[in-house]
Amino acid sequence: MTSTAALQAQCRIQTPLGPMTLAATAAGLAGAWFDGQAHHPGPLPAPAEPAHPHLAQAARELSLYFDGSATVGWTGFGVPLDAQGTPFQQQVWQALCGIGPGRAISYGEVARQIGRPTAMRAVGAAIGRNPISVIVPCHRVLGRDGTLTGYAGGLDRKRFLLQHEGRL
Secondary structure, eight states: OOOGGGOOEEEEEOOTTOOEEEEEOSSSEEEEEETTOTTOOOSOSSOBOTTSHHHHHHHHHHHHHHHTTTSSSOOOOOSOBOOOOOHHHHHHHHHHTTSOTTOOEEHHHHHHHTTOTTOHHHHHHHHHTOSBTTTSOGGGEEOTTSOOOOOTTOHHHHHHHHHHTTOO
């Protein structure tokens, strides 16, 4: 969960999957939530400042991602991140950042990567609480048999993102 006390700025952007709220601290992007997604924090106690450096960078990079400019040779997002969570959640979210576009792994694989091979349910819970949609690519985690399972933004959005990246 993002600590809203440290938020400096927020903005709204439009995406092919609907509006998103972006939020930033001095250290980096703290949140990127689709309207209506699970675990959306609701109204944020931060001024609307789309020119905030982290917000402007995130908005620019998301625009490139969604318009397809970043699909060939895309190395990932470069905006600094400041997602707030437990040490375990941080570890899981860091592992997600290593899953490149067009790739997908299972919850069990994430658990093994972080050295907790039996913690698949805890990994799933941490992934579900990821506050930075798309940029921290939780949509690239699939069920053991490759099925689309769980996504705070909804399975239709997960399917779109994976298709956009050439995975489905």
